[in-house]
Amino acid sequence: MSILQSFKNLVRSRSIHVAYVDVGSCNGCDIEVLACLAPRYDIEQYGIYVHNNPREADILLVIGAYTPGWEDKLQGLWEKIPDPKVAIAIGNCPISGCVFNRPHSYVNPPVSKHIPIAAQVPGCPPRPTEILQAVLSLAPEVFKDYERRKK
Amino acid sequence: MFGSIVSYIREFARREWIHKFLFAKTAPLTTPVYSRGFPELTGKTCTHALFCMMACPAPGAIEVIHLDDGGWEPRIHTGHCIRCGLCVEACPNGVLYSGRILESMFYDNTMLSFSFRIDVDTNRCMGCGNCAVACPVNKTIDAQMSHGGRASTDELLLKVSEGKCVVLHPEKCTGCKTCEQQCPNEAIRVARLLEAVHAPEEEL
Numbered sequence: 001m002s003i004l005q006s007f008k009n010l011v012r013s014r015s016i017h018v019a020y021v022d023v024g025s026c027n028g029c030d031i032e033v034l035a036c037l038a039p040r041y042d043i044e045q046y047g048i049y050v051h052n053n054p055r056e057a058d059i060l061l062v063i064g065a066y067t068p069g070w071e072d073k074l075q076g077l078w079e080k081i082p083d084p085k086v087a088i089a090i091g092n093c094p095i096s097g098c099v100f101n102r103p104h105s106y107v108n109p110p111v112s113k114h115i116p117i118a119a120q121v122p123g124c125p126p127r128p129t130e131i132l133q134a135v136l137s138l139a140p141e142v143f144k145d146y147e148r149r150k151k
Numbered sequence: 152m153f154g155s156i157v158s159y160i161r162e163f164a165r166r167e168w169i170h171k172f173l174f175a176k177t178a179p180l181t182t183p184v185y186s187r188g189f190p191e192l193t194g195k196t197c198t199h200a201l202f203c204m205m206a207c208p209a210p211g212a213i214e215v216i217h218l219d220d221g222g223w224e225p226r227i228h229t230g231h232c233i234r235c236g237l238c239v240e241a242c243p244n245g246v247l248y249s250g251r252i253l254e255s256m257f258y259d260n261t262m263l264s265f266s267f268r269i270d271v272d273t274n275r276c277m278g279c280g281n282c283a284v285a286c287p288v289n290k291t292i293d294a295q296m297s298h299g300g301r302a303s304t305d306e307l308l309l310k311v312s313e314g315k316c317v318v319l320h321p322e323k324c325t326g327c328k329t330c331e332q333q334c335p336n337e338a339i340r341v342a343r344l345l346e347a348v349h350a351p352e353e354e355l
Contacts, residue, residue, distance in 0.1 A: 045176055092209075095230035099209050122189075124209070124233035129180045 005148060012143040014047035016135065019057035019081070020090075023074060024067030024100075024107060028125040029091035033061060041128045048135060054080040058143065059135060065093040065100045065107035066114065078115040084146045086118045087111075088134055095120050118142070187236050187250035189227050197223040197246045202265060203238035205326060205343055213238055237263070241345075260350045267324040268342045269309065271316050275338035278314040282330035282339050283307070288323050 020033055036043045037050060051057060054077050066074070078087065089111055092098035097109035111117060121134045162168065182188070190213075199215060203225055207213045212231035216224050225238070225246060239247045240256060241263045256262065280300020283289055288308045289296060296302050300311035308323045309316055309330070316339065328341050 040177075041180065042177055092230055092233065096211065096228075098231065098233065101210055120230065122229035122232070127182070127186070129182065132180075 005145060008147070009144050012146075013140065016046075016048045016059060016139050016143070017057050018043075018048055018050050018059045018061060018135065019052050019054050020050070020061035020063060021074070021077060023062060023064040023070045023094070023111065025064030025091065025093050029063045029093070032125040032128050033063065033090065033131060035128045036131055041132060043132060043135075046132070046136060048132075054078075055082065057081050058085060059139070060085065060087040060115075061090050061131075062087055062094050062111050062115070062117070063090045065097045065109050066111050068106050068108070071108075071114075074111075074114055084142050086138060086142045087115055088138065089117045089120045090131060091126055092122055092124045095122060098124055185251050187234050187252065189229055189232055189234060190225075190236070190239050190247040190249040191227075192224070193245060193248045195244050195246050197225060198244055199223040200243055201327075202241040202243060202263075203247065205265065206237040206241035206263065206345055208235060208237065209233045241265075262348055262350055264346050264348050265326065266344045266346070267321065267326040268344060269318045269321055269324060269330075270340045270342065271309075271318060272338045272340075273315055275336045276316050277336055277338070278311050278316065279335065280311040280316070281333040281335065282316055283310050285329045285333040287327060287329060288325060 020030070022030055035041060043050070054060070058081075060078065060081060062074075078085075089095055093100065093107075094109060094111035094117070097105075097107050100107045101109055108114075119134050119138050121130050123130060197215065201215060203213050204215060209231050212228055212233065214226050214228070216226050218224055225242075227238075234249070236249050236252045239249045239252045240261075245253060278300075280298070283300035283302075284296060284298065286308055289302075289310075292306050292308070293302050293304055296307075296310075300316070302310050305319055308320050309318045311317075324341070326341060326343050330339050331341050
């Protein structure tokens, strides 16, 4: 492994930039993501930063059951994120639609139909520790030796 | 004043302090025991009462699976389950557990009670007897029931009498809604009533 690559690995392991997008949830999972930022869970101690700007992000947290308003937007937002990138579905809604997935409702889950989802965090809402664990366990798999694996 | 500056510098130059400043972490977060997780099996025998599926508010979250050895077992589908714990409370046999729900039910003396109300719309009922023939409770009471839903015994849950369906023993209903599915005219409706009750204290 080249020195440059090991240096990149070191830097990336402490600098994971996260954007979250709410594609029509009840705000319960948004609040749990917000709780990760608060001192009790404090994601910045692990080197995870929330910017909410897809052009700066490495990880996209998708929350919500995919309402029709997002049909022309989520795909573009996903394409704006520079490689290496990964999307995590937070909560039941992006996985199954949860309680909103009833007959005659307009939601269109799962979100994996629309953008590639790498990990799912089930729960309604998931605990902040579960969200944190998902981000931390996924990040090294995606970002470590990214240039070497791309070849 | 000079002394206080020196004492500050001495305080912040300690190796311990610098180490804490640079590498401080919050204590590892553990899930508390009272946290309601996804329901898990206690190992008690499931009797296929299906109260868990009736109480469940999330679509597709719980299913009761027929095992190869003839028994039944509830399966929780993560991604659908909202961890409300109603299935744990509803189960009459204590097959599931989650957090402290079973213990607090025991201490608080609370339970969920199910009752079922059958409504027959006499204007729509044609007296075909499909409901009475399909009813699994009727089958156990009178296996010989004839095709039109007529029977001689009055012990049945429902039967056809004088061209209309009549409900004789609504307390025998198990809430399976088979009659509702079999009715060609949407005349029969089963309402499931789920009540949280505080069980009355034993009278001494």
